[in-house]
């Protein structure tokens with residue numbers, strides 16, 4: 240394999256900090272509103288960080304989805320977009336990028352990742368179907384269950400350990416996979432789903448060797464593999480860093496090996512390619528023909544799939560940029576810095592540092608709160624209140640109730656602080672660490688939340704909650720006592 244020039248910069252003074260390999264050419268002013276206004280904003284938004292408006296948010300760490308910084312080349316490409324319902328040159332450019340970067344011949348466009356999940360679920364999930372996966376993502380679970388299917392999550396026990404040094408916590412448990420296939424019967428398993436950089440357990444990657452092992456089982460029993468490639472760039476980057484066999488490989492080589500092991504690859508372009516949109520690709524003409532009719536039905540014609548042509552141009556360029564290690568490494572390096580600095584202040588974090596964001600262990604911090612009061616949701620609200628930083632609850636609030644309407648409590652109660660690519664500076668990350676340390680030291684002041692409006696599907700998006708006591712006022716009073724007139 241070709242030797243790759245990996246990005247490594249050492250400081251003379253021995254300091255270990257990430258260095259930005261880009262320059263800032265467009266800036267957006269931020270608002271850090273006073274804590275009194277932040278409390279009002281929480282009340283208006285139903286103590287759900289999705290309910291906040293960006294005018295009240297200082298650092299928006301809700302997600303990396305659709306908010307990664309675009310490159311100058313992406314913006315330039317958007318200007319030459321070819322508007323056409325059918326046969327657009329923009330789509331041809333995206334198709335070529337998919338062929339060259341992901342090594343897949345056929346492309347079906349979709350307006351975002353969950354739309355791709357809907358198409359795949361609609362085509363292959365029947366009532367009672369079972370989909371084994373390393374771990375679910377909220378939208379894929381909703382689509383599979385919507386069509387009457389079930390899922391089974393097959394991670395190794397190590398993945399559920401918050402503090403771990405396992406390099407590949409996203410690995411599929413191969414022994415359990417074979418057991419499930421034997422028990423269930425391959426005919427009831429339309430596909431095995433592997434998620435690159437498993438989002439909900441802290442952005443944790445799988446190894447190439449693990450995917451090869453999954454492929455061997457899939458081949459043995461004649462089952463397809465579907466790869467969720469939304470965070471493929473970061474998974475490939477961590478394979479370069481952590482899997483010895485690939486230490487001298489390039490991003491391009493690793494990405495092609497991974498996609499080559501899957502029958503269907505789908506992605507949210509809001510993540511992969513730092514733009515907005517999505518797609519499904521395959522080398523199998525039969526699969527392509529099975530999915531093709533669903534695109535005009537749900538998304539739009541085959542050469543735009545619900546996306547604007549400008550975004551399609553940005554995806555094409557963004558896919559090529561995914562091969563640039565210096566572009567992909569920035570977010571994981573900032574996350575690692577945030578995780579290590581927070582832990583140095585005693586804050587429990589998911590380790591090893593993963594991708595897309597740093598994950599705070601709210602279950603440990605809010606031990607005094609029962610899961611019925613949503614510790615991670617409460618911590619997310621408290622952290623916004625004292626910092627103006629908006630993160631996302633990734634715990635029981637993000638779970639859906641079971642078929643009998645009972646709560647299904649999450650394995651982990653996490654606050655995810657997303658670090659979109661090339662958006663924040665190091666001093667902003669230091670501010671996040673500082674406020675996390677303060678909240679950790681005052682954790683006993685954080686109280687619980689309860690639903691006042693709970694939608695039946697994907698409740699964490701639109702749900703409204705309220706505090707179970709006047710804890711937000713008490714937390715605010717302590718903040719003012721400690722910080723005086725500081726924002």
Ligand SMILES: Cc1ncc(COP(=O)(O)O)c(C=O)c1O
Nearest residue numbers: 304351352353376438469507509
């Ligand atoms: C792993 C993964 N899959 C699928 C999706 C859904 O993609 P979208 O938000 O574009 O619908 C996401 C979104 O965050 C994701 O992280």
